Amino acid sequence: MDKKSSGSNIFMQPVKAYFKQNYGILLAFLVMCVFFTIFGNNFLTKTNILNLLRTCATNCYLAIGVQMAIILAGIDLTGGALAALSGVLCVMTFENAGLPIWMGILVGVVLGMIVGFANGSIITYTGIHPFVVTLAMQSICRGAAYLFANGSPVTTTERSFGVVGTGSFGPIPLPVVYMTVFLIVDFFTLNKTQMGRSIYAVGGNELAAKFSGINLNRVKIFVWTVSGAMAGFCGVILAARMSSGQPSTGEGYETDAIAASVLGGTSFFGGTGSVGGLIIGVLIIGTISNGLNLMHVNSYWQFVLKGVIIIVAVYTDRLKQKRQNAA
């Protein structure tokens, strides 16, 4: 008897904790799902769920980085434009420069890291607010993407590159596989590494973290570099899915990533935010447009509903937190 209950504890405790921590937003998500199952066509089918997850994947890549930046009481607005730039340069690497495809992928991700590193360094060493730095960098990346691509998409006919984005592992689309891997790594980084703890600490109270012997510069540069790398990867996958690097793509993606983080309970004041919450946030953002598309809702209404859902969901979450604090 004893053994059994302790066994169930080991597995059930984190699950329970997860539900307890996120029940407000989980409930909102559940309500949405039930609603779409009833009123939409084929919402709860295997194809649609895989489809939904594939759509979520690109947002999730960005959201992982953006959430880290928000936990650090910062922000990263470079994502969408950086993804476009990475996609363009990735395809150009093997189309124009004739290098192997894996080099192209590497170039895309490394470029993301470099831009992210630049963001982090500027933020750290100039003390300019991350909002301003990453906004300016967004403009720079967007311009650079257009300049490299000369305004038009850079297309490729390499089948094997396309597979990176459109292939699947068993029934599961590859982008979803990557997403899962990244989320696991993200979870471990945030919870099981010194760096992860430091991110929460710096976000919670920068000065206290400094006095505790944490190297602020390293933490900040790490976060923005990771965020940049994720954006670079996002750009590569987008390019692979479309078999072309599009300089105009990704506009406003960072907004969805921010929305996903915030819906998942990441506070703009820094220091809080969980991977579990992020997952629900990403799912909600993805489900809104997927479900409404299945319900044949006009795309204009989707804008309106997205805005309303964000405010209501975040508010619900806050109310829940208040109640919990009171208890």
Place this chain on the structure above:
Amino acid sequence: MDKKSSGSNIFMQPVKAYFKQNYGILLAFLVMCVFFTIFGNNFLTKTNILNLLRTCATNCYLAIGVQMAIILAGIDLTGGALAALSGVLCVMTFENAGLPIWMGILVGVVLGMIVGFANGSIITYTGIHPFVVTLAMQSICRGAAYLFANGSPVTTTERSFGVVGTGSFGPIPLPVVYMTVFLIVDFFTLNKTQMGRSIYAVGGNELAAKFSGINLNRVKIFVWTVSGAMAGFCGVILAARMSSGQPSTGEGYETDAIAASVLGGTSFFGGTGSVGGLIIGVLIIGTISNGLNLMHVNSYWQFVLKGVIIIVAVYTDRLKQKRQNAA
């Protein structure tokens, strides 16, 4: 003798203070102007200057509101979408509903106020971060603009409405006249009214402001309402200049408004920011694209340069401030 010197003091002191406070960014602006005068066509001509000012005007309307929000340690991202919505409804008021033109203008501005008021109220009463609220509201406004306009621009052939945006007062385009009036009102509001001083107080130290008996809710709602009204007015003027209310217009305008505020020395940490700085910020943003257009520089380079200039200029300004504080 005495009289004379005191007279010159009254007039010269604010000017001197202005130069002293803003010399870093003023210098940057001057360098830009000299550069464009040498390398661009007709940069320093009357027509171009009026032209430049006219382009600046719409950004300035938004920037006035956005700056107030930033001084309050908040942000307003609703501007561009709200301008689109206001423009659409303004034109519809007299084109579709057959009401007089002045009613249309009123509807545009009042609508802006209502949306701004909603922003302010939600921020105040739910405690959700302004970034999230105004981002969600951006989505709502954009959707509503498309819905009302049914996706297509709502055009008008009313000449007298067009004049509101394209007319001029002597040689000076009307939008520039409005801008001047608004800047003066803005200056007085921020510096010479109790509300203005309260905005700085709440932004500088919210708790201290509360302890001093300042009604936080009133201040916050005021700021976002003003910002909304300015966005509404911006939408009306855009519609008048184009003789049509375009639901797709204004995308990313809030970004330029934020950039102008920040360039003008408004800190994201709240409590600081001057109208004088804002003016230079707006001018710099406007001059970048005007000057580069006159040099026939590719629009893509403009993205890149805008990003670089923002970072460099803000950094210069910070260095200057550090030096001043040290002295």
Place this chain on the structure above:
Amino acid sequence: GGSTSTGASAAPAEKAEAVSEAPAEEAPAKPEAESEAASEGAASTDEAISAVAADTEGLDVKNLTLAYVPTTMNNPFWSAMMGGIKDEMKALGMDPETQLVTVDADSDQAKMNNFVYDLINQKVDAVILAPMDTTAVTEALQACADAKIPVINVDTPVDRNDLVESIVASDNYTAGVLCAQDMLEKLDPGSKVYIMNQPSGAACVQREQGFRDTVGDTFEIVGTSDTEGDTATTLPVAEDAITADADLGAFFCINDMGALGCVQAAAAAGRNDILIYGVDGNPDFMGYVKDGSATASAAQQPSVIGSTAVDEAINAINGKTVDKEVVVPVELITGENISNYDISDWQ
């Protein structure tokens, strides 16, 4: 029900020549008898003018769902095309309110691909699609092909034409050519010309190419700006272009929405001598062509494209012959010939 014989709408005689089959494809024999029999039905719906006829025999059209996937919904061109689609559906006895699904890809091919997956999940019967990017759309086309959902490609031909049933498109290259030819007549050689383009849109690239190929180096192209075919974005750039070159002769814009910005800029500068060309046939822009503020537009016929696409879609679903390529011609509408056209609405 089997009473769907009223569906097909025939092309009225005077419009028939407006449709030319692509030379490469053999023109399939049209079921003449059918279309004549149905011409009454067509007359009752005002604008449903289609290049081909739909064969609805043996098909329960009331149970079909069509999907319309335009590049973006924020340009009236696409609304006009949707108008044509809806009218033709009504003419075929369908209810567009429940049987037509639309999504807004917001000029982002990645988004469009995601949305097409959503449409496949809804098991729509056919997709009418205008790509933002001709290559990048392949993922979506492949997915449709895998799900055996026919795709009717409109506006801009895709690269992988083996994945689509039919291509119904304006001749975008010719649109540029027509504008160029008119400009060559009206403007002195050596004059300065400014181009507002959007290289990220394939159709826009073709228009620009047609224009550039035709003018050669007769004019001095002083500048090009990517203003995304947006009025508000074009306006300040056009103002600056006029300032930079006081002797600017003309603007060529890849669409009418951008050209509207040039019209406002020229008006603000008091320069009614600058020629302004657009592409689309936007009624608002036509108004300016009529009063002389603008020069000409290479008008497309979005509603014709839309209605034709519906017919092709029905045929594809029904397993009937489908025209592989239908080129809907463009016409240059200028101040001189504008009185021949009804400019109150899209063609």
Place this chain on the structure above:
Amino acid sequence: MAKELLRMENIVKTFPGVKALSNARMVLHEGEIMGFMGENGAGKSTLMNVLGGIYQPDSGEIYIEGRKVEVHSVHESQALGVAFIHQELALEPHLTIAENIFLGRTIKNRFGLVSQNLMAEAAQPYLKRVGLDIDPREMVGRLSMGQQQMVEIAKAFSLNAKILILDEPTSSLSEREVEVLFRTVRELKKQGMGIIFITHKMAEVFQLCDAVTIMRDGAYMDCLRSEECSEQKLISLMVGRDLGNYYVRNFNEPGEVMLEVKNVTAGKRAVNCSFYVRSGEILGFYGLVGAGRSELLESVMGLYPMNGGEVILNGEKLSRHDPSYMQQHGAVLVPESRKTQGLLLNNTIGFNISLPSIREFIGHLHVNRAKEESIIDHGMRSLSIKAPSSHVNVSTLSGGNQQKVLLSKWLATDPKVLILDEPTRGIDVGAKAEIYSIINDLAKAGMAIVLISSEMPEVMNMSDRMIVMSEGRITGELNRSEYTQEAILSLGMGVAN
């Protein structure tokens, strides 16, 4: 008997989960300085916030000059003649002195516009009364802490207050500034103002107050005239038991030199300073507030750049200079401000305690849960931190317990050199006594301790040796046998001996 100004009866105030006030009471007369004491979290600030219109009580009555009133907002409170100087200074750094004084009540010219000149003029007399000779157009952010305090008092004057509340006003003032403050307060008393003076320092009560009100656990305990009360009596009323002599110190023979600092110059404030500390001894650092002690030791720890000089730790001259390196080599600093420099208030006790020692239980992608728990448990138990569990947020703890979390956080790294910067600031006598005994135990166990303090009795009673600083320079070093108040003070004032 002087007229009664204020009477608060049976005030009850609950926060979600906490009953902050169960039965609070306070009576104040004209021209009376009322000391107000109690342990951390006893409810002193809360009661004053009720009077100040910031919190609404659940029940209870407030009478001002015999009239029953209800205070719904700060404005109403000000209108009733109550001025409140908060525990955390509440000033606007980016506004001028004059504007801060008239914050929320700006002075307008005849056009209805805010006038900086009129405000500056109007502020002048109030500034004069508190002895501040500074241009009222100066930004408050540029003033020293003491000057800012004076601005707050000037603000109270300008409100024409009959009742002035000072919530721990002296905790960040230099002795000279405290003198000025006391003089000013006595002046106010003469003018008939009633003053409530919250403090944790016994000496101040006897020096300044006419009477003391004592609270414990949200309830009124007693109100004593100064003449009739003793330190012991106050303490037993506050903590509910006798504490005896709370300076505990067993002196022992110091061992090796653990930390040696040679000719360190840091910024403008610490110039050419040298000192050393041995294992098993406590080195006191005394100076007036702003003398540069914090800056010197923070620089030594590598928190700020050092311009010249060398640091020798455990016999090894340091090549690198940053806090994490110092920590790994056994030297830690417990900072003076627990809220801004020390704690992550919105994180749990466990997270805070374990933060500096994460290296010990997080390897590569693996968290040693057991080790982590044991570090946290040990930290909580050895300093007997009072909290429901290690999972509650630090912000919910009382000041004394927060201070203990702060200490245990750095003790968890098992340091050899411990630098304590004002370890007892703002905590009650009970908590103080506990902390002194912990410090004593640590020294006994052989730790080298640097104790920075602005409280002379603290340094005198706890330290083996004492270094005195003034205006960024070390002005002298005293051995325990040379400790006299006069000697220390004269060194602190920069008078060389």
